[in-house]
Amino acid sequence: MPHIQQPLFPVVKTRPYHVPFVSTRYQGSKRKLLEWIWANVEDLHFDSVLDVFGGTGAVSHLFKTAGKQVTYNDSLSFNWNIGLALIQNADIHLTAPEIDLILQPQSDIHYPNFIQSTFQNIYFTDEENAWLDRIVYHIDHLLDHPIKQAIARFALFQSCIAKRPYNLFHRANLYMRLAHVERSFGNKATWDTPFEVHFRAFIQEANQAIFDNQRANLALNVDALATPVGADLVYIDPPYLNAKGIGVDYRDFYHFLEGLTAYQEWPTQIDYHSKHKRLLRQESSWNDAKDILTAFEKIIAHHRESILVISYRDDGIPSKNELLKLLRSYKQTVHEAEKSQKYVLSIRDSHELLFIAT
Secondary structure (H helix, E strand, O other), X not given: OOOOOOOOOOOOOOOOOOOOOOOOOOOOOOHHHHHHHHHHHOOOOOOEEEEOOXXXXXXXXXXXXXXXXXXXXXXXXXHHHHHHHHHHOOOOOOOHHHHHHHHOOOOOOOOOOHHHHHOEOOOEOHHHHHHHHHHHHHHHHHOOOHHHXXXXXXXXXXXXXXXXXXXOOOOOOOHHHXXXXXXXXXXXXXXXXXHHHHHHHHHHHHHHHOOOOOOOOEEEOOOHHHOOOOOOEEEEOOOOEEOOOOEOOHHHHOHHHHHHOOOOOHHHHEOOOOOOOOEOOOOOHHHOOOOHHHHHHHHHHHOXXXXXXXXXXXXXXXXXXXXXXXXXXXXXXXXXXXXXXXXXXXXXXXXXXXEEEO
């Protein structure tokens, strides 16, 4: 384990805040690896953390429970809402009357029907689409605080994921839920649970995960290379690109959730030629086998003055050795940790890697 001479900050080996993180079916979440990650970084001397690809917020929440000053970042708006709700937020919760306000139809409101008219027979039933149109309107117009809106959106996103086969929006497969066949895959009981039941449960989870660690935490919504420098430790968990050059495009996998965050602009952002009405594509170096090593070098160089902690897999592009070589060209010491891990939708066991460069 690397050791920094003459530490600037006291070592805190225990986490003073015992606050559980929320459950999530989000692909790539490090929720199950949090204790392993902490065991590999707890002896490092750092007080502030930047989480460059924040995702579900699980790792940011881990560092928040350790009393660190945390900056969460994600370039996707729906993820940023999660960061606002669970990381930046210290003490704002959704109350029972506010939850009822969101869920109760209002007779004097003429609700929009964009989801009903655009996504019919794709992801959810007609009744569920109408529910979504109404709830999004209520979140956007009836809640008076952006953090409260973020908490409600978190619960809405998780509810949508829970009711989806594969927990994704990568194809139009509503039929998997509705077909009257014998099943060997999925959880039909979860799929068929009403949206309102899921929503209330996820609001409760969010409220329980919110706490004040007495630090000024922040959630950002910028490109990885636009993240501010200066954090003592920078955690980097980029999209995964496998050995065949096939990447995890989170914007495409969760395009429906991204649309929910910008309901008014959503109609202009859709690729109407796609079967599942995904968003218009945006190119990313993190999903391109030709460019991803350069992307890694740019982000490492950008934060080269910080301790770098990179989550990776042993079967990705760039290779483990390429990434180690790159890190050693910028940092004096590079420590590697490895853990066997079985990933959802993967037919083989992989190894989760953690590179710690000081």
